[in-house]
Amino acid sequence: MSVLHVWMRSAVALTLLSGAAFADVTVSQSNDPTANLGGQLSALLGAERNALGTVPAHRLEQVATAVVRPEKSPRLRKSVEKPALRYDEDWLASQPVAAKGSDEWKCLATALYFEARGESIQGQFAVAEVIMNRVDRPGYPGSICGVVHQGGQFSYTFDGKPETIHEKGAFQRAGKIAALMLAGAPRQLTQGATHFHTRAVRPGWAHRFPRTATIGGHLFYRQPGGS
Incomplete structure (x- = not known):
């Protein structure tokens, strides 16, 4: 000037x-x-x-x-000063308990409970990222419930076992993570991953998809192509 x-x-x-x-x-x-x-x-x-x-x-x-x-x-x-997302037990415990929410919240929380409740907080957020990334990606259902229940994708939906929640504390934790993801928590762990599997298996697509992260007992991959 x-x-x-x-x-x-x-x-x-x-x-x-x-x-x-x-x-x-x-x-x-x-x-x-x-x-x-x-x-x-x-x-x-x-x-x-x-x-x-x-x-x-x-x-x-x-x-x-x-x-x-x-x-x-x-x-x-x-x-512009917003609290950063943290992946630790103390921080998540300080977050409000998610009340019974929408069907989308229930589908995400349930998927985290059955697919990743034994993982760390970071590991559960990573699985939530995969589900949310699929919702946003062409070729997948455009809703969380649609992604979770798409045939042959998440093992708990087709293993023949009843989806009974026995560990209330674990589901409460999964519910908090689901609520945070639905509220727009950043997806910063898996670099856009659309797939994951445990270390105990080796699916056929794993050698064709680039691996983006390894967190806890899960390996994460991003499907080539798309956006």
């Missing part, structure tokens, strides 16, 4: 002061002010002080400070 623009904005601020109004004045710092800017401002403010004899000196100094060193808005700082 040129010295002329700084002079004009300072003059506007000082004019408002003469009417008993005080306005915050800021100047973009993207371009470094010239070395003699301070001196020119001092001369300018001295002239304005003579013209506006009723303006207290400390008010003029506030204007000069605002022009040369604008402060960031505390409200703006607060708006």
Whole structure:
């Protein structure tokens, strides 16, 4: 910003002061002010002080400070400071218990319970990422329940065993993770993985899909192609 623009904005601020109004004045710092800017401002403010004899000196100094060193808005700082997602027991325990939610929440929580309840918090979030990634990917059902119940994909849905939840604490934890994922938690663990399997098996597609992560007892892969 040129010295002329700084002079004009300072003059506007000082004019408002003469009417008993005080306005915050800021100047973009993207371009470094010239070395003699301070001196020119001092001369300018001295002239304005003579013209506006009723303006207290400390008010003029506030204007000069605002022009040369604008402060960031505390409200703006607060708006961009968001708590980061953490993958540990203490942090997850501090999150509110998910009340009985939508069918999508139930499908995701149930899938995490049966497919990954023995995994760490990070491992369960990773499995949730796979399900959410499939929902967003062409070629898969466009809903969580559709993805989970797609034929032959998640073993608990076709192993012939009843889907009975015996471990209430484990399901509560899975429910919290499901709620966080539905609320838009970042998917930052598996690099867009669409598949996973345990270390105990080696499905035919595993040698064709690039592996993206290994977390706990699961290996994660991303299906080639698509978006």
